[in-house]
Amino acid sequence: MYKKISVFFILSLFIISVGSVFGLKAKIGFAEPEINVTSKSAYLMDADSRTVIYKNNEQKRAPIASMCKIMTLLLSFEAMDAGELSIDETLTISENAAGMGGSQIFLETGGEYKVGELIKGITVASANDASVAIAERLAGSESSFVDKMNEKATALGMNDTVFVNCTGLPKAGQYSCAKDVAVMFSELIKHKAYFNYSGIWMDEISHPKGRITQISNTNKLIRFYSGCDAGKTGYTSEAGHCLAASAKRNGMRLISVIISAPDGKTRFKEASSLFNYGFDNFTNKLVVDCEKPLDLTIGVKKGRTDSVKVKTERSVYIFSEKSVKHAVELSFTPTCDAVAPIKEGDILGTLSVYDGGVEIDKVNVIAMESVNEKNFWDGIVDVTQNWSIAQ
Known part of the structure; x- marks a missing residue:
């Protein structure tokens, strides 16, 4: 089954997701x-x-x-x-x-x-x-x-x-x-x-x-x-x-x-x-690297393996002035049931990036590998293993 996560950490950064620095200057006090x-x-x-x-x-x-x-x-x-x-x-x-x-x-x-x-x-x-x-x-x-x-x-x-x-x-x-x-x-x-x-x-x-x-x-x-x-x-x-x-x-x-x-x-x-x-x-701080798996286990139903490794579809960066400190929170939300077969690159959920409780970015979470559906013989093996454990 899916697990919803919320990871909280502190960065010595101020988060700007999109837009112009000068367009935000009045709000955050950037010097000319x-x-x-x-x-x-x-x-x-x-x-x-x-x-x-x-x-x-x-x-x-x-x-x-x-x-x-x-x-x-x-x-x-x-x-x-x-x-x-x-x-x-x-x-x-x-x-x-x-x-x-x-x-x-x-x-x-x-x-x-x-x-x-x-x-x-x-x-x-x-x-x-x-x-x-x-x-x-x-x-x-x-x-x-x-x-x-x-x-x-x-x-x-x-x-x-x-x-x-x-x-x-x-x-x-x-x-x-x-x-x-x-x-x-x-x-x-x-x-x-x-x-x-x-x-x-x-x-x-x-x-x-x-x-x-x-x-x-x-x-x-x-x-x-x-x-x-x-x-x-x-x-x-x-x-x-x-x-x-x-x-x-x-x-x-x-x-x-x-x-x-x-x-x-x-x-x-x-x-x-x-x-x-x-x-x-x-x-510019790299918060989530799309080349590395997320520290997150997603269970797979009817799969030849019980779980699948996932990563974000793109990397997430935090761009800011050097001097400002802010907190960042990450939260994963599933978008569908993880049921085999799953193909590498399939979208399984989203990772939201928050600053002070306000969502400032969202990126798709995708499968890093394919998971095939269990076949008849896999079912026989499962039954045999379960029977052996029960003895």
Whole structure:
């Protein structure tokens, strides 16, 4: 049978489940951040809880230059996860892809390159030619791929974004905003394979005819800011100097977005200032780890085993100012009878997270393993064992 639990523990944290820190400032007394940002738009958020720490013109629509490639990369890694693209697959480069201007890795028309090399070129060198090559592979043409980009943007709630190409090269009607960039970048960094490329400082691309193209990361923070391991720059005269970057310290990952800084140095300086403010003043505590079983036994009826291990469908974090203390309570509630057969991933209940008696989060509790239904012979064994015990 099910067991309802209520676990109480104290954390030196204040709980914010959703929403903007500044939207709650009047209630919890957050100090106004002393950050001097000259860029036209800026945004800082916690990557796990998506709590907003700082925002300035976050929904102002503007061109974002090569930060459009964040979506190109996101769709690429999603295709890999779905088995639709392999990192070791070889692509033949079209004349259209090889002829792209702007930042590039100088792909050869008709040349064969591994997908991994193209992903590296996009991530490290912001390569337009590699971006179009991937787009053509995944959708047949860049225009069809752009349709997929916009579909994904809609699915993510990026209401102030329209893509017109996969590179970010200047074109009328293409725009986004700091908030939307943070949203799509937070989706990209969920893919662990992305970090195999995002932290590369210097490398090279080998071409079929023997040429070597040296590349260096356009995101200078991976070398000069402690904890920064991912990012995407962008620049055109229309967009100005742009940057989306992520840094992690002491288990807390932040995302910083800068749009239309006056120069390249300023975008890195202001992103660093945002990171410093976040790391100096806030913390993000992992309360429930979805990779580990809950300390909870759920009995199974008619199963070949009497119980099933469970975990939460996603991890639960507590984001807060460092200085505040609050109490947190967890409570499990079953949503159905645990009757075999049970499949791994089946929802068996919910885990509610409370602060001061107020529910601030709820997450599904799922089976970590499958439990088969007892068959005829299992019944015979049970009867035999019970008879032996009775003797």
